[in-house]
Amino acid sequence: AQSVAQPEDQVNVAEGNPLTVKCTYSVSGNPYLFWYVQYPNRGLQFLLKYITGDNLVKGSYGFEAEFNKSQTSFHLKKPSALVSDSALYFCAVRDLNTGFQKLVFGTGTRLLVSP
Amino acid sequence: SQTIHQWPATLVQPVGSPLSLECTVEGTSNPNLYWYRQAAGRGLQLLFYSVGIGQISSEVPQNLSASRPQDRQFILSSKKLLLSDSGFYLCAWSTPPANYGYTFGSGTRLTVV
Numbered sequence: 001a002q003s004v005a006q007p008e009d010q011v012n013v014a015e016g017n018p019l020t021v022k023c024t025y026s027v028s029g030n031p032y033l034f035w036y037v038q039y040p041n042r043g044l045q046f047l048l049k050y051i052t053g054d055n056l057v058k059g060s061y062g063f064e065a066e067f068n069k070s071q072t073s074f075h076l077k078k079p080s081a082l083v084s085d086s087a088l089y090f091c092a093v094r095d096l097n098t099g100f101q102k103l104v105f106g107t108g109t110r111l112l113v114s115p
Numbered sequence: 116s117q118t119i120h121q122w123p124a125t126l127v128q129p130v131g132s133p134l135s136l137e138c139t140v141e142g143t144s145n146p147n148l149y150w151y152r153q154a155a156g157r158g159l160q161l162l163f164y165s166v167g168i169g170q171i172s173s174e175v176p177q178n179l180s181a182s183r184p185q186d187r188q189f190i191l192s193s194k195k196l197l198l199s200d201s202g203f204y205l206c207a208w209s210t211p212p213a214n215y216g217y218t219f220g221s222g223t224r225l226t227v228v
Contacts, residue, residue, distance in 0.1 A: 034216045043121075043205055043219035044159075090159070092216065101147055101209050103217055105159045 002027045002095040004074075006106035013081045014114050021076040021109045023091030032094035033074045034103065035065055037087050044090060050074060061085070081113045117142035121206045121220030128227055134179075134193040136223050138206030141187065146208040148189040149217065150181055153203040165189060201227045 003026045013019045025031050032051055036044040048059025055067045065076045076089060088108050095102040118141045128134060140146050150162040161174045163181035171181050178197050182190045189206060203224050207217040 036216075036219075041203070041222065041224060043221045044207075044217075046216055046218070049216055088157070094216075102161070102164070103209075107158045 002031075002093050002097065002104050004033075004091045004093045004104060004106040006089075006091055006109045008109050009107075010110045010112065012112050012114065015083050016080050019078050019081040019085070019111065019113070021089050021091075021111060023074045023076065023106060025072050025074060025091075025093050027093055027096075029096060031074075032096070033065075033067065034092040034094075035059065035063070035074075035076050036090045036092065036105075037061075038090065038108075039087050047076070047089075081111075083113045083115055086111055086113045117208075117218065119206060119208055119218055119220045121223060123223060124221065125224045126226070128196050128225065130198055130227055131195045134191070134196050134200070134225070136191040136204055136206075136225075138189040138191075138220055139187055140189075140208045143187070143208070143210055145186060146210050148183060149207040149209075150189065150191050151205040151207065153205060153222075159205070163191070196227045198227050201225055 005024045034049045035047040037047050038044045047063050048057050050057050050067045058064045063078050065074055067074050088110050090108050091106040092103045095104050121138045148165045151159045152162055153159050163173055165171050165183045168183055179193050203222050205222045206220040209217045
């Protein structure tokens, strides 16, 4: 079965420092990978996706993610963190084994950016 | 443009009362629709999905049901709420081939008291 793992429950970073939120995946075939962000009491917002092409994917709010096939990883990165980036981040993979377009989500990583 | 509306934003209901949460999508046709529950502010659990009018599939056994009376309307219901039904409920949609993932509604915070 397709799955993603987010090994860190929480990531703490100081404002202005680079941030990385980790995600590893397990799929059969080529992965379709996504990152979403959730602010308190809000729905999930799409950040970026990898379908095919360049391994470095750029998304919203200055975020980017690097697809690494050999390490089966899709880590989310930002060169300089902002306090407003503090939120819950979800990695997801599209499950191609289902008849509908099921997305399988990770357990989420809480990012806290301190001033 | 495509939008998704979900209401109400918050709801406090007594145990044993009925529930109806509604989700509507605009600007797209024949979307796939989904209901998720998020407990304790973390993981997402897929409850139901629908690929067309009247077509509902349940991912987990539970006290809830879903219906899709119109192409762009998805309803989550319960006849008698339990305390364990409390949580944050999210509606989402996608269109084939879902290369753009899902678009989520703003969610409903349900507290059963």
